[in-house]
Amino acid sequence: MSEAGYTVAVLGATGAVGNRIIEQLEQSTVPVKALKLLASEKSVGKTLSFNGESVAVELAEPDAFEGVDIVLASAGGSVSAELAPEAVKRGAVVVDNSSHWRMDERVPLVVPEVNPDALKQHRGIIANPNCSTTQMVVALQPIKEQFGLKQIIVSTYQAASGAGQKAIDEVLDQAQAFIDGQREAMQANVLPVKGDEKHFPLAFNLLPQIDVFEEAGYTHEEYKMIDETKKIMLGDAHAKDIKVTGTAVRVPVMIGHGESVYFEVADHSATRSDIQQAFANGAGVTLQDDPDRQLYPQPLNAEGSRETFVGRVRPDLENEGAFHAWIVSDNLLKGAAWNTVEIAEQLVKDDLVRVPEGVNWD
Amino acid sequence: MSEAGYTVAVLGATGAVGNRIIEQLEQSTVPVKALKLLASEKSVGKTLSFNGESVAVELAEPDAFEGVDIVLASAGGSVSAELAPEAVKRGAVVVDNSSHWRMDERVPLVVPEVNPDALKQHRGIIANPNCSTTQMVVALQPIKEQFGLKQIIVSTYQAASGAGQKAIDEVLDQAQAFIDGQREAMQANVLPVKGDEKHFPLAFNLLPQIDVFEEAGYTHEEYKMIDETKKIMLGDAHAKDIKVTGTAVRVPVMIGHGESVYFEVADHSATRSDIQQAFANGAGVTLQDDPDRQLYPQPLNAEGSRETFVGRVRPDLENEGAFHAWIVSDNLLKGAAWNTVEIAEQLVKDDLVRVPEGVNWD
Numbered sequence: 001m002s003e004a005g006y007t008v009a010v011l012g013a014t015g016a017v018g019n020r021i022i023e024q025l026e027q028s029t030v031p032v033k034a035l036k037l038l039a040s041e042k043s044v045g046k047t048l049s050f051n052g053e054s055v056a057v058e059l060a061e062p063d064a065f066e067g068v069d070i071v072l073a074s075a076g077g078s079v080s081a082e083l084a085p086e087a088v089k090r091g092a093v094v095v096d097n098s099s100h101w102r103m104d105e106r107v108p109l110v111v112p113e114v115n116p117d118a119l120k121q122h123r124g125i126i127a128n129p130n131c132s133t134t135q136m137v138v139a140l141q142p143i144k145e146q147f148g149l150k151q152i153i154v155s156t157y158q159a160a161s162g163a164g165q166k167a168i169d170e171v172l173d174q175a176q177a178f179i180d181g182q183r184e185a186m187q188a189n190v191l192p193v194k195g196d197e198k199h200f201p202l203a204f205n206l207l208p209q210i211d212v213f214e215e216a217g218y219t220h221e222e223y224k225m226i227d228e229t230k231k232i233m234l235g236d237a238h239a240k241d242i243k244v245t246g247t248a249v250r251v252p253v254m255i256g257h258g259e260s261v262y263f264e265v266a267d268h269s270a271t272r273s274d275i276q277q278a279f280a281n282g283a284g285v286t287l288q289d290d291p292d293r294q295l296y297p298q299p300l301n302a303e304g305s306r307e308t309f310v311g312r313v314r315p316d317l318e319n320e321g322a323f324h325a326w327i328v329s330d331n332l333l334k335g336a337a338w339n340t341v342e343i344a345e346q347l348v349k350d351d352l353v354r355v356p357e358g359v360n361w362d
Numbered sequence: 363m364s365e366a367g368y369t370v371a372v373l374g375a376t377g378a379v380g381n382r383i384i385e386q387l388e389q390s391t392v393p394v395k396a397l398k399l400l401a402s403e404k405s406v407g408k409t410l411s412f413n414g415e416s417v418a419v420e421l422a423e424p425d426a427f428e429g430v431d432i433v434l435a436s437a438g439g440s441v442s443a444e445l446a447p448e449a450v451k452r453g454a455v456v457v458d459n460s461s462h463w464r465m466d467e468r469v470p471l472v473v474p475e476v477n478p479d480a481l482k483q484h485r486g487i488i489a490n491p492n493c494s495t496t497q498m499v500v501a502l503q504p505i506k507e508q509f510g511l512k513q514i515i516v517s518t519y520q521a522a523s524g525a526g527q528k529a530i531d532e533v534l535d536q537a538q539a540f541i542d543g544q545r546e547a548m549q550a551n552v553l554p555v556k557g558d559e560k561h562f563p564l565a566f567n568l569l570p571q572i573d574v575f576e577e578a579g580y581t582h583e584e585y586k587m588i589d590e591t592k593k594i595m596l597g598d599a600h601a602k603d604i605k606v607t608g609t610a611v612r613v614p615v616m617i618g619h620g621e622s623v624y625f626e627v628a629d630h631s632a633t634r635s636d637i638q639q640a641f642a643n644g645a646g647v648t649l650q651d652d653p654d655r656q657l658y659p660q661p662l663n664a665e666g667s668r669e670t671f672v673g674r675v676r677p678d679l680e681n682e683g684a685f686h687a688w689i690v691s692d693n694l695l696k697g698a699a700w701n702t703v704e705i706a707e708q709l710v711k712d713d714l715v716r717v718p719e720g721v722n723w724d
Contacts, residue, residue, distance in 0.1 A: 155517035155622035157568050175537050179537060179538055179541075183662075204616050204662065206620045208622075208660075208688045209658060216676055216677060240680070243680040245624070245686070251613050252614050252615070253568060258570070260622075262515050262624075272579065291575035293560075298567055299567055300562075300566065313579060315578060317578070318602070318607065319607070326570045
């Protein structure tokens with residue numbers, strides 16, 4: 001760890017995303033003077049490695065944030081609701097991966113490739129978007145900049161890891177039972193939604209429910225994709241400048257979300273090749289699009305990468321100015337851990353690692 | 363078998379769809395006087411059961427069609443190209459499940475719930491549509507009839523069985539290797555397309571390629587969905603009355619295709635409840651749509667059923683007259699075997715089991 005630098009706390013350090021935040025932080029440009037790993041009671045005393053040094057996990061409680069400059073949080077909504085204000089009160093800037101603060105108008109919701117300037121108004125709490133939103137806005141930002149975006153219709157193919165390690169474990173167990181011809185032994189206790197009433201097997205199946213149902217037959221995940229995309233791309237979750245809609249489906253994949261996206265641009269002179277070029281030049285985007293070589297994004301290939309992969313770029317054959325693309329990214333990295341750490345990099349770069357005076361979250 | 367009735371031949375009797383054609387025929391209203399099972403050299407001599415009787419498999423050759431009234435064919439495009447005209451020459455009416463004849467303007471492409479009247483013009487060969495097309499048009503036909511259809515944008519989630527038993531087998535093997543932590547042992551020799559150059563694992567992965575690539579970056583499967591939908595719903599593969607577009611993706615499911623469909627209707631007074639009611643009343647459609655009870659279509663539940671299941675019905679929140687739905691059906695039944703047998707039922711019912719005079723396919 002560097003002498004000059006920041007004291008960084010990882011809140012929820014022992015989870016799948018927390019682990020990856022630590023890894024991404026090791027490889028980041030954030031100068032880390034000291035690292036604190038915070039988690040709930042049951043993980044206290046465990047040790048994790050950071051840059052070859054062993055770091056003990058401490059209890060996540062308000063006083064743990066004393067002397068901390070940056071908190072990278074991935075401990076769930078209720079923990080963030082309680083502890084983020086406590087951290088800010090003690091002078092730390094919190095980058096939160098839960099959904100709790102995302103729609104709060106005082107909280108910037110940031111994808112550094114898209115809206116880094118939103119950080120300038122931060123009041124100590126910054127929200128990291130939902131995984132399925134992040135990869136979509138990273139991919140479509142260069143399209144918006146060059147050709148103008150009018151409409152997005154997305155169907156998602158989301159990996160089990162979005163629901164945590166327990167979801168991964170149960171799908172692997174279900175898959176083994178299915179392969180063994182023991183379908184009746186396929187147990188489901190987590191998916192589609194831990195807290196909902198019914199649970200269904202995802203192995204060799206499709207579950208068109210991610211998060212709970214809300215108004216008009218939409219799930220919370222679908223509203224997240226609509227509202228967060230607008231807040232990030234337009235600065236307002238209710239803006240009308242881009243129409244956004246979609247369907248969120250859980251698929252039996254462990255890591256890596258797929259998205260089939262139909263989008264309409266304002267500039268109808270845009271050709272397929274123009275759109276491909278824009279994707280290829282996009283920050284954080286890797287174009288994988290060559291039908292002749294059967295090159296297109298696949299979750300198994302995207303795992304472990306910070307990039308958002310785009311392929312299957314095609315003009316719509318009947319709607320002028322409309323195109324299709326297939327977007328894949330590691331939902332635990334760009335969809336969570338890496339975007340969180342990247343926001344911290346941006347805060348450091350823009351000299352924004354400080355809580356403005358007079359901020360009060362009580 | 364009944365004394366009065368038809369001599370039916372099943373061509374490609376030993377395949378996954380052929381087997382299911384025999385099962386569906388047992389449960390159908392087609393009076394079967396005699397059954398012939400036809401397949402390639404390597405299956406000759408095998409016996410299969412039909413209504414409790416043992417039937418020997420014979421060689422699929424032109425003279426095998428002597429005395430046959432109805433041929434139900436699922437033996438691939440090249441076999442159908444050669445043998446369908448031979449069968450017609452000998453007086454048999456052929457219902458073909460391959461893609462070979464579908465776009466031929468002389469050949470009706472039929473889904474009995476949608477365009478049964480197209481059978482009246484048949485010249486001995488009738489084509490059964492592609493699996494992903496069939497379930498979509500069955501679901502959307504009642505919407506078209508009651509509210510008028512303007513546009514369809516579909517993203518598919520297609521099962522491995524669409525590529526045959528070898529695809530199923532390789533995905534199960536890949537899944538076992540993945541569960542055992544032996545990812546490098548995941549072998550792929552069939553998917554995404556048997557005849558294409560590269561093969562990729564589908565287990566715990568997504569492959570956005572079904573069939574080979576054609577113009578403008580679209581796959582043949584995507585063109586099938588566009589052209590076949592128009593031919594079935596509008597009577598012309600190039601009609602412009604309904605815009606149809608989509609993206610076809612293979613998912614690690616064994617049986618049962620899912621489809622996320624966005625559609626626009628002409629009658630903007632249609633409410634969510636109107637659309638749900640239309641689906642519920644649709645022939646061959648079962649509405650499974652109750653968010654409060656977490657009821658929605660799932661492939662594991664659809665397997666073995668002739669029905670097309672529809673759920674997740676929602677109005678689009680920004681596009682007037684637009685809706686979303688999630689459609690699932692057993693791709694080997696309504697998508698193949700059952701639709702083939704159902705066409706035969708319709709031919710019998712409408713007294714159309716005869717080849718018109720003067721027909722010549724040479």
